[in-house]
Amino acid sequence: MQNKRTNLIKLGLFTLSGLLFLVLSLYLIGRNQQLFRASILVKTYFRHAGGLVPGNNVRYAGIQAGTVKSVKLINDTTIQLELLIDKEASKHILKNSLASIGTEGLIGNRVVNLVPGDGPAEPIQEGDEIATKKTIDTDAVLETLSVTNQNAAILSAELVQTITRFNNSSAVWKLLEDSSLAVSIKASLSNIEQASVSTKQLTAELNQVIHDLKQERGLVQHLIYDTVMSGQLERTLAQLEQTSQQTVTMTQKVNDLITGVQNEIKEGKGPANAILSDTSMTGSLHRSLSNIEKSTATFNENMTALQHNFLFRGYFRKKEKKNAKEKSN
Amino acid sequence: MTLPPNTKRFLEEAGAIAQFTGRFFREVFRPRYEWSAFIQQCYMIGYKSLPLVGLTGFIMGLVLTMQLRPSLIDYGVESELPAMVGIAIVREIGPVITALIFAGKIGSSIGAELGSMKVTEQIDAMEVSGTNPFKYLVVTRVLATTFMLPILVLLGDAISLYGAYLGVNIKATTSFSLYYTQVFNNLSFSDVLPAFVKSFFFGFAIGIIGCFKGFHSSKGTEGVGRSANSSVVLGSLMVFIIDLIAVQVTDILGFN
Numbered sequence: 001m002q003n004k005r006t007n008l009i010k011l012g013l014f015t016l017s018g019l020l021f022l023v024l025s026l027y028l029i030g031r032n033q034q035l036f037r038a039s040i041l042v043k044t045y046f047r048h049a050g051g052l053v054p055g056n057n058v059r060y061a062g063i064q065a066g067t068v069k070s071v072k073l074i075n076d077t078t079i080q081l082e083l084l085i086d087k088e089a090s091k092h093i094l095k096n097s098l099a100s101i102g103t104e105g106l107i108g109n110r111v112v113n114l115v116p117g118d119g120p121a122e123p124i125q126e127g128d129e130i131a132t133k134k135t136i137d138t139d140a141v142l143e144t145l146s147v148t149n150q151n152a153a154i155l156s157a158e159l160v161q162t163i164t165r166f167n168n169s170s171a172v173w174k175l176l177e178d179s180s181l182a183v184s185i186k187a188s189l190s191n192i193e194q195a196s197v198s199t200k201q202l203t204a205e206l207n208q209v210i211h212d213l214k215q216e217r218g219l220v221q222h223l224i225y226d227t228v229m230s231g232q233l234e235r236t237l238a239q240l241e242q243t244s245q246q247t248v249t250m251t252q253k254v255n256d257l258i259t260g261v262q263n264e265i266k267e268g269k270g271p272a273n274a275i276l277s278d279t280s281m282t283g284s285l286h287r288s289l290s291n292i293e294k295s296t297a298t299f300n301e302n303m304t305a306l307q308h309n310f311l312f313r314g315y316f317r318k319k320e321k322k323n324a325k326e327k328s329n
Numbered sequence: 330m331t332l333p334p335n336t337k338r339f340l341e342e343a344g345a346i347a348q349f350t351g352r353f354f355r356e357v358f359r360p361r362y363e364w365s366a367f368i369q370q371c372y373m374i375g376y377k378s379l380p381l382v383g384l385t386g387f388i389m390g391l392v393l394t395m396q397l398r399p400s401l402i403d404y405g406v407e408s409e410l411p412a413m414v415g416i417a418i419v420r421e422i423g424p425v426i427t428a429l430i431f432a433g434k435i436g437s438s439i440g441a442e443l444g445s446m447k448v449t450e451q452i453d454a455m456e457v458s459g460t461n462p463f464k465y466l467v468v469t470r471v472l473a474t475t476f477m478l479p480i481l482v483l484l485g486d487a488i489s490l491y492g493a494y495l496g497v498n499i500k501a502t503t504s505f506s507l508y509y510t511q512v513f514n515n516l517s518f519s520d521v522l523p524a525f526v527k528s529f530f531f532g533f534a535i536g537i538i539g540c541f542k543g544f545h546s547s548k549g550t551e552g553v554g555r556s557a558n559s560s561v562v563l564g565s566l567m568v569f570i571i572d573l574i575a576v577q578v579t580d581i582l583g584f585n
Contacts, residue, residue, distance in 0.1 A: 004369075019483070025516070028509075
């Protein structure tokens with residue numbers, strides 16, 4: 001009887017441990033599929049599900065946040081996904097989050113990735129719709145690549161043409177093989193080098209000149225930088241203008257005068273005519289002048305005599321003394 | 330219509346087994362349940378088989394892991410080793426290996442036990458004394474195999490997964506927590522439940538065939554040996570046939 005009881009206990013232990021393992025594994029699997037956790041349902045819409053199936057994981061910022069509940073085709077271009085998001089995680093997922101379909105690793109299962117959107121927003125709630133982010137679609141990449149390939153084909157064909165023409169053209173080869181060309185190009189280059197060296201020197205000198213101009217108070221510096229002088233210059237110019245206007249007037253008058261004199265000469269009138277045209281007058285004038293000369297000489301003699309006169313001697317002596325005093329001062 | 334003798338014998342036997350199974354279902358629901366005999370059989374069939382099943386399961390898990398590793402390294406998915414081994418053990422290796430070991434141990438013992446009772450006319454004596462031998466001998470054993478094999482499969486799986494954990498750690502270092510996370514992350518109900526359900530059928534088939542072979546043992550010690558032998562062979566074969574049917578059914582039901 002005792003033995004039977006022990007057997008019974010052993011059997012019970014055996015059976016219970018087996019069932020416990022079953023229950024435990026079912027629980028662990030169920031926990032992965034969010035069956036025993038509080039969660040909320042949100043929806044999102046895609047044009048391409050990319051092989052997503054119910055039970056795939058939903059990740060928020062790379063952390064397990066829920067699972068895909070269903071993948072439904074609701075019209076010809078739209079696929080509706082229902083996502084079960086953990087209640088715990090949903091507190092931190094905002095309404096402006098973006099959903100995209102990716103893979104776990106390079107060849108792993110499909111996952112729905114949620115990434116935070118820009119700016120502040122409320123946390124998601126039951127029945128919300130999450131906007132989707134367009135991801136790089138492999139098909140689209142391949143399509144673009146196909147266009148690129150076509151372009152590359154056209155390009156290579158044209159390149160072949162160009163090279164063929166290049167090969168057939170003797171002129172190009174002549175140009176390439178001409179050694180004198182190389183020499184002259186070399187010479188040109190050395191000339192250019194020299195020119196550039198001189199240009200450099202010139203520039204340096206010019207710099208120096210400009211520097212000096214700025215520093216030293218020369219004429220040019222005055223001309224360029226002295227504002228007072230420019231005012232003066234302006235005034236001078238204005239005066240010069242005035243003067244030139246007056247000169248014009250004066251010239252006019254002189255002109256008139258000359259014209260008048262000329263007319264008088266022509267008509268044989270006036271003193272000018274008399275001076276220029278009357279020969280007898282010229283003779284008398286000549287005589288008068290010689291007489292004046294003579295009389296001046298006589299006058300000089302008279303004056304000298306006068307100086308020596310006692311009446312005036314005192315005056316001249318005083319004058320000499322005064323002059324001498326001024327000089328010594 | 331004349332059939333070849335072998336075919337005729339085969340069909341006869343198939344019909345007899347079907348009849349036997351029908352009789353089992355008739356008897357199982359009829360009152361006067363042999364509870365203590367059932368519990369005794371459960372202890373003998375279930376508990377006593379655990380060391381054998383545990384050892385084979387442990388070795389299977391360890392070996393499978395070591396065998397799979399080179400291929401997974403070739404594909405660069407060595408990190409998926411726990412997932413791979415977990416799915417293989419839970420879906421197929423665990424139930425089938427356990428059922429085969431079970432068929433070898435229990436099928437033969439039932440066949441031999443009932444066969445020797447048959448040849449020593451104990452069964453006839455039981456009938457005379459008023460005990461229903463079918464109920465007392467067959468129903469208890471078949472029920473015990475049906476209910477004990479799934480439990481053995483579950484425990485075998487657990488031990489096998491632990492063996493696989495050791496196997497993973499021979500050439501790499503994985504914490505137990507990461508290991509079971511990886512295993513259970515990659516398992517789903519559709520992996521566990523069909524395997525669990527089909528192990529009931531394995532147990533039932535092994536029990537029925539063992540009892541049938543023993544109950545219809547031919548006279549003499551030779552007959553006992555033959556019935557023990559054929560119950561193992563046929564039981565093992567039935568395990569594979571049921572496995573084949575089970576995978577088709579789960580596929581049709583969309584659990585795969």
